Amino acid sequence: MFTIGALSKLTKVKIPTIRYYEDTGLLDPPERSEGNQRRYSALSAERLSFIKHARDLGFSIKAIASLIDLQKQPDQSCLDATDIVTTQLSDVRQKIKKLQALEKELDRIAEACDGQGTSQHCYILASLADHSLCRHEH
Amino acid sequence: MFTIGALSKLTKVKIPTIRYYEDTGLLDPPERSEGNQRRYSALSAERLSFIKHARDLGFSIKAIASLIDLQKQPDQSCLDATDIVTTQLSDVRQKIKKLQALEKELDRIAEACDGQGTSQHCYILASLADHSLCRHEH
DNA sequence: CCTTGAAGCTCTAGTTACTAGAGACATTAC
DNA sequence: GTAATGTCTCTAGTAACTAGAGCTTCAAGG
Structure with missing residues (x-):
């Protein structure tokens, strides 16, 4: 106990x-x-x-x-269990894909800014304001 | 408007x-x-x-x-913005790593079960009950 | 001008999977 | 016997919304 x-x-x-x-x-x-x-x-x-x-x-x-x-x-039968696991697996795979796309995008945004300027001209803030600056979909 | x-x-x-x-x-x-x-x-x-x-x-x-x-x-200065973005980036990378470990594990569990048996001897349920059957940490 | 149907308003409560805190009671060690 | 620690219930808070009730406003057609 x-x-x-x-x-x-x-x-x-x-x-x-x-x-x-x-x-x-x-x-x-x-x-x-x-x-x-x-x-x-x-x-x-x-x-x-x-x-x-x-x-x-x-x-x-x-x-x-x-x-x-x-x-x-x-x-x-354990078919149901298989079902739950494979659903979970495809879920995980989807999440990975999405996160990898984000990684690319964030990396690009971070690279483009040297931290030297003022926020007025900051590429990060511009990127976030304007989706068209993105190279990938997300 | x-x-x-x-x-x-x-x-x-x-x-x-x-x-x-x-x-x-x-x-x-x-x-x-x-x-x-x-x-x-x-x-x-x-x-x-x-x-x-x-x-x-x-x-x-x-x-x-x-x-x-x-x-x-x-x-x-836009240093703060850079900071927020890089934090977010390392966050995303961590999540990807963790999910990839899960993917391996789930894949292994799903593979091991052919869906033919009864849940009494189901490898999926056994795997979930007993962490020591795992090959990786998570 | 009037009506009608779509769109908008506020407010409350529900979602997921917990976590934190208050104030009271139980158990264990010495 | 007392002190320290553990456990109890209950309420409320977290993130980021989403859903629904019951009401009001708007724009278009007749």
């Missing part, structure tokens, strides 16, 4: 976040001590690690809830 | 968002018609385009507010 603090240290999930997961139904309410404090089982710890790991991989709370539902029905 | 709707079409910023920018002080309150409707000048339109463009480049509202302050004091 873990206190909430021990669980927090173990899983590296902050205490208020653990309570938040319970409030939103992602984590089952644990047993309580006589003094009404939460006491977690090893199973709870496993579940929380799962959540943490999935969050680190960028899954939304909703997606994680779906994955947990799948775990709870062990005889179901 | 533009109505809020015309300004919205021109800049591709949604009407509630324009009002939100005004509420938060990013956009100066415009003149009003006799019936209390907003009427925007060409200058407002320019300012809003600036904001839109900067938001598209991923700048936070706070950073944009700083940039606008710079614009309003045209004799100041």
Whole structure:
């Protein structure tokens, strides 16, 4: 049995976040001590690690809830899980593409300014005011 | 003079968002018609385009507010602007790195599952439950 | 001049995934 | 037995919007 603090240290999930997961139904309410404090089982710890790991991989709370539902029905096909993961993967790839375009643009803007002039003629401010100065779409 | 709707079409910023920018002080309150409707000048339109463009480049509202302050004091050095842009740039680069690590991981997880089994033995669910199955840090 | 339909107004509340703080109670160590 | 630390609930705040209710104003056609 873990206190909430021990669980927090173990899983590296902050205490208020653990309570938040319970409030939103992602984590089952644990047993309580006589003094009404939460006491977690090893199973709870496993579940929380799962959540943490999935969050680190960028899954939304909703997606994680779906994955947990799948775990709870062990005889179901894991096609749904594959689906969630591939969706997440294409999401990540899109984000990377977009950020790389931004990187190019920002790099160009930063390069063009030597920091010597006054803001009146600053290329950065001009670039931001006038999209047509951009070389790429974003 | 533009109505809020015309300004919205021109800049591709949604009407509630324009009002939100005004509420938060990013956009100066415009003149009003006799019936209390907003009427925007060409200058407002320019300012809003600036904001839109900067938001598209991923700048936070706070950073944009700083940039606008710079614009309003045209004799100041543009060093501060350079600073804001390079900060934003390194931010973007960090995000790209992190997402690329996630991409690798997700790809590996997705590959390992053929969608044929039941969720009881699903590699995806196992991967998510057990961080030690990961090949990389994230 | 009058009507009608689109556009605009304010205000409140909801979104996501937490985080922070107040004030009270529980547990543990010495 | 007391002090220090941990935990409890509850409310409110964060970023950057978005949605909806219920009302008023505007512009065009008859």
